Amino acid sequence: MTTPTWLDLGKLSESVFMGLCHKVGCSQTVIMRREIVDFRDMMRTQVIHTREDIKMISGSTKEGFRLKESDLDVMFWPKDHYVVWDLDQAQNYDLSRKTLILCDSSDSLPGFALLELLTPTHRESVKNACIRINDRLYVSSFKYRQTTFSIVVTNSKEHGPCGSGVLFGVAEYDTAQCFVSDFWPPPASKWIDRCHTWPTPSIVDDIVRNGCHFVAIGHKLGKHADKEWRISFSLAEQKLVYSMNHCQFLTYGLLKLFLNESINNGLSDEDKLLCSYHMKTAVFWIIQRNTIPHWHPQYLLECFWVCFKLILKWVYEGVCPNFFIPENNMFLSKIHGEAQKNLFIRLYKLYEKGIVSLLRIPSIRSSVISVLKNPRQSVATNKHMLLSRVLFEINLLHELNSNKITTSDLKQCIRFLNDVEKLIILPLTQFQVLMLHRFIASILQSTVFLLHNVFTGFAQFKVYTSSVVNKQVYMYMAKTSNYMLKLAAKFGCISDTLHIVMFYYKTLRYKEALSVLKMTKAKLAQPYVVYVCYSNTKAAWYMFHQSLGGQSWSTKMRHAVAWDLILDNEICYINELVPEQMSGLQSENRVLLIPLYVVLHMLEVLCYRHVDPVRAQTALDNLQDLVHHDQREYIMKPKRDISWEILGICQQVTGNHQAALYSYQQSLRHKSHNIQTATLMRIQEIMTLMHGNQYYSR
Structure with missing residues (x-):
């Protein structure tokens, strides 16, 4: 890394480490996030069996990140369908209650496989996805994805193997419909032998014991692109990230920030060839190869630079080996030819700038500048002072x-x-x-x-x-x-x-x-x-x-x-909110998120209406003032629709139809909760009442 001779790289690393603790989270915060999400998954799986599928949060949310760019990744798989790698494994299951699927990777590129349905299934989505190849019944990834990508959230858009979208106007999500295998993939058996120092034997055993998943997407260059499935190691990756020390985790976090705020900054989605999965893969390889002897705060930038150079090397060679199945080149279908050349030039320019390239990351810029301005200032990295x-x-x-x-x-x-x-x-x-x-x-x-x-x-x-x-x-x-x-x-x-x-x-x-x-x-x-x-x-x-x-x-x-x-x-x-709830359910919205003070004033209006009309009007005035003039102090933008709706309901029940009509019209301008059906119904009621009143006044 190119650095001025007068600059103490260790001090700069410590400053960036501290900045990342505030941006990404200190070790205690990250542990807390993981424990809460893990407990939530456990409660859903073991206590609240709300559906035929098992649900698992995955990706960056599961790992402990809460960055602005991080979306919510959720995997679903049927709890009575299992993938086996050979017929001998079938004896582990009660075939009268379980559906078995045989994995065949013999004619697929590394990391992908065909899934043959061995026993009957009761799930229509699986039946509808079945195709015949040489008199055998296989589950087509393309057909399965087409029928399931919007099953969790209506109006989701197809994105790779997932259904994607935005919840309540702010939270991006990816839902993946999968199959599970209780067995470790034979194509990844060499990974076990590679684990000499990291991860530890107990973590390796835990990973192998939990098997893998299959997500509904094939390799674009494979012989069976629309039929085969990709082997997913999401659960294994989560366990590996959990095993990182905090410097390793923050190095991974810094790479994610570098990717989002520098490498991919200004690019269209089609031109973003690198993703956070490539960053994570680089960190995995560097840790396992023991390339860096010391993962400590004062060496954070050295750790980051080693990982960045590995990514640069991969782009130059056009080969990014999957951590579990190295034969699976994850650049094969996207990073080649002119696109590969342009990406390498882009990365190499950043490499040539050395330490200055960190200034292109807004999230840590202040941490870099503070040391550049005052190189002799000490940086405290004690965990009690970090956060x-x-x-x-x-x-x-x-x-x-x-x-x-x-x-x-x-x-x-x-x-x-x-x-x-x-x-x-x-x-x-x-x-x-x-x-x-x-x-x-x-x-x-x-x-x-x-x-x-x-x-x-x-x-x-x-x-x-x-x-x-x-x-x-x-x-x-x-x-x-x-x-x-x-x-x-x-x-x-x-x-x-x-x-x-x-x-x-x-x-x-x-x-x-x-x-x-x-x-x-x-x-x-x-x-x-x-x-x-x-x-x-x-x-x-x-x-x-x-x-x-x-x-x-x-x-x-x-x-x-x-x-x-x-x-x-x-x-x-309460009965007053039933139309909004029913409207939300029609669009697969399971909940209403209502600002606290909106609910409080609404309940005051509704209760006082039966006890003290004067105070009911005062409560209504307070609610109207809140909804009309709040500057996101008590009402966040995604909750504006339901807030205007509730104001309209309270105005309607107290007889102020003109004001209620205005409030309902304002609610229609916001669409976070998908309550438009209820709003339009209420507008129709108001118009009928108002026209009726005009008729009788003639």
Whole structure:
């Protein structure tokens, strides 16, 4: 690396290391993220069996990154279909309950294979994807992808083996429909022999024991491009990333930033030939070859430069060997000819600039400039000084907020509540305990509203009964529901008290609902309360840390944490939102994300309407002022549609039809929740009412 003679590369490396800890995350933050996501996956797989498929978060989110460019990668595979590599492995399965698929890689390029269906399948998506080759039945990757890429999220676009899109206008996602194999691929058997120093034998055993997956895409240059499948090592890669020390992980992170903010900056999607997977592969090879003796903060830039030179070499040669199956050249179909030449020239220009090329990475530019301006200034890399406790708490609360698990299946809720004692005694980390508390609160809330739907015969939400419920049973249910919601509030945060308010409103107990609202508003008014995902002032976070520093996290959550409400669209909470929930479900939107203060003011309007019309108008004025004038302090852009919608609903029920019409029209300008069907229906209602009034006034 070209550096000025006066520059201390070690000091610069330490400064960049510290900058990356703030941008990517310190070791404690990354561990916390992984533990929470792993626990969420475990809960979905072992406790909440919501579908026939197993779901696993993969990619950068699973690895512990939360960069702006990182999308959400999710893999799905049927839990009763298994791929075997030879017929002897079939004896491990009950063929009356499992569908077996035989992998045939004999006529495919390395890393790819045909999948032959050995036993009958009950899944229509698999049946429809079957084709015959030489009197044998194979599952076509192209046909399978065509029928499944939008099965998770409607209107997804096909992107490689995935269905891709944007959720709520901000979160990019990739969903991949796969098959699983419990066995390690024979083409990757040499990888096991290569693992002399990294990873450790125990990690190698764990990786091999967990097998691999197959994703629905073939090699463009293969003989069976539309029929064959790619072998995926996503789970193995996640375990390898977990085994990295923090300097190795941040080197990988720096390469990702270098790729996104420098190499690919200004290029169209078609011209972006390198991807983060190539960066990760380079780090894997460098670690395993033991090319770098010291992975420490003062050597971070040397580590980065060694990896970059390897990528440069690969582009020059046109060969990027897959880490598990080196014979699989991942550049073969895209990086060759003129494209290869242009990419090499682009990379070599960056290489020639040496250390100056780091200034092209905005995320770490300040870390570089600070040392260039003051080369004698010391850089503290002690982990306790890298990231303040306050910043860690911000990351933790954001992680808990974004990993909520919901279910609308009453039987699953009851089964979970019966088994909750088994979960509590598990050896969980402190972060996983918080995640469990959040899950318990969510299940208790779902159970209450689902039970109420059953007893009241709310047919639109799947769970209803035609039997008559006597008053005694109903009163017992109401009493039990009160207890469950109050218990949920103890496990949750301030926002969870609004579920109590919604239930009281739903059961016509308006004064009790208003009493809880008054208590909630008093809690939210405290100076140490933090509103997760919004721009709290530094003073608020400081007060939070100082006022509750010695308290348990459960206490902090209960008294000083608030976040927006997440309502499952398959559960009726209050009747006023049913059209929006049904509209969302039509577009496969499982939830409504509603700003906390919008819900609070809405409930005030609805409750006071039955108790004190004057105060109802005051609450409506507060809601209108919030929605009209908020500058993303309490309402994020993806939640503008539902916020305008709720304002319109409150204006409509209080008789202000003209204002309601304007609010609904504003809601149509935003399309994050896909509630347009409900909005158009409400506009039609308003127009009918207004025309009727005009008619009678004549």
